[in-house]
Amino acid sequence: MSGDMRPTTCPWWRRWWVWASALLLVALLGLLLLPGSPAVRLLRQDTTWHAMTQRGVWRIGMDPSFPPFETLADDGAIVGYDVDLARAMAAQWDMEVELVAIGFDSLIDALIAGKVDSVISALPLDPRLTKDIAYSAPYFEAGLRLAVPQASALAATDPAALEPDAFDPGTLLAGRTVAVEWGSTGDMIGRRLTREGASLTLAQYPTPQRKPWARCCGARPMHSGGQRYPARPKARRSQSWLWARRWKAVPTSSPCRCVPMNCTATSPTRSLPYRRTARLTN
């Protein structure tokens, strides 16, 4: 081996140049990533919103077979709570609404495929889908509830006794008859209470429509649906099993009183902040 074996040294100006370049790069990146910077705006661009504003029309997918949220009127028009909600939001945004009737099973696919801008269809939250779609804050909290006559002593139950920690349905319903839809979640919970020793009588009806809603409470129907209009056709039961989650007496205009709360939807304006919430869920 021959030649000079000493390590070569980097000229001072080259070292300074590397350091200066690195600092400049960091500074540039910092500027670009500042909130509100063009780069951030580009990264955060809501393509759905952009398309909606360009078009001036908000295309909404919904399955019109789920009253009172969405159903078909006699003239074939889609009507319901979700329709009213969509129109109210669109009016704030100064947009037209285009309702697209899609089967419930295909709503998410239609959204992902860009066939619609949003889905408003009493759509339950599935956390696993949040990587593909953006959900709004909840605007309706379904859940099991107990409908009782206005004059029932149950309607006057101290709200504190209905809090989850204090709630004791076995005691509350002891000696009473509770109507449920046969096979429903309400039926399941009634059976559970019976297994656990509650002395209630379950009156099982083949459909919600067969329950004694009109008389409301020859028996005291444990209504397992999340809707406000229990006598409406095709009323379906809730998927929630947290039936005792948020009990609270809420007066309604019906001869019945719903216990717990959530007979009415929460205010849409409260649950629809910012335009990202154009895609909705309950």
Place this chain on the structure above:
Amino acid sequence: MLALLLVVAVGLVLWWTRPRTPTAELGPQRTVVTQNPKAGVHTRLTDEVEPWKIKRTLEMVREMGAPWVVEYFPWAYIQPKPDVWKWKHSDEVIAHANRQGLTVIARLGYVPEWARPPETTPLFLDEEHFADFGRFAAEFVTHYAGQVDYVIIWNEPNLALEWGYAAVDPVKYTAMLKVVYPMIKAANPDVQVLAGALAPTLAPPGSEWGMNDLDFLQAMYDAGAADYFDILAVHAYGWSFPPDEPAAPDVVNFRRTELLRDIMVRNGDGAKAVMITEGGWNDHPRWTRAVRPGQRIAYTLRAYEIARDEWPWLDAIALWAFRYPWDAKTYQDYYTFVRTDFEPKPIYEELRQALTGESP
């Protein structure tokens, strides 16, 4: 050096005291008390990792009065490499099922990576690997000799989805039976081989998604399948129709089973039995093919009655699905009899009363 020793010691302690999956005692030998010896369910224990949940599931099936269970044993799980066999989970399932007095019908399928081309799904199997599948099936029936007497070869091969998105081909499926069936019989002649397990579908001719199950079965016979299975497996979904809705070629309903049976008879195969290895009704609130919960109960009770009283050629009816290991968060959750937390749905209670004759 001391610090190194300390780290090693702590590591050893942590390893020694690591949480382990507790095993579940098999318990005493039980028998199923039932008034319907054909009644069964399709369990979903494939991905159920906790032994006590496996045991509890099978206990509840026994307590419901159903002597039959269909369970899926994926090839890829048991033989992940050509020379690697992993029997632990399936051993657990079979041991608990046997101890509960249940008869297991084992569904085999799901191809390991080593037995299929790259970029194919685990439901794709080419001719080159039929013998590998046959070797797996033969090993399975040998391993469980005396414990599993029924195996189903593949699932719903008339759907592109279940056929690895290759063109649905009854001739190819029959060719697979011709390879696999003799290997199973050579390994364990006592085992009954079920074939078919066709999805009920009205897919039009030439559909890329699937083939009408009636056409598929006839094509299987045309290809010479009769000598290569012992029992026809049938999927009998009712969709929104009641179980007494008459069968018709253009309708998917529970009695479509009778049309498949007619095809067997027409092909001189009437001496063979039929087993329903999937089927039933769904009570999702919004799925288009669902019924109301009460209808689901009534229809299911009636279906078990039909199986027992009207179809002498049917040996078992295992409806989909007893319980899932976790919520699917789709309409599928509304096929189950028991929730993932083991809370019995009303349909379970009603079936238990009907099948065991016990009052609530």
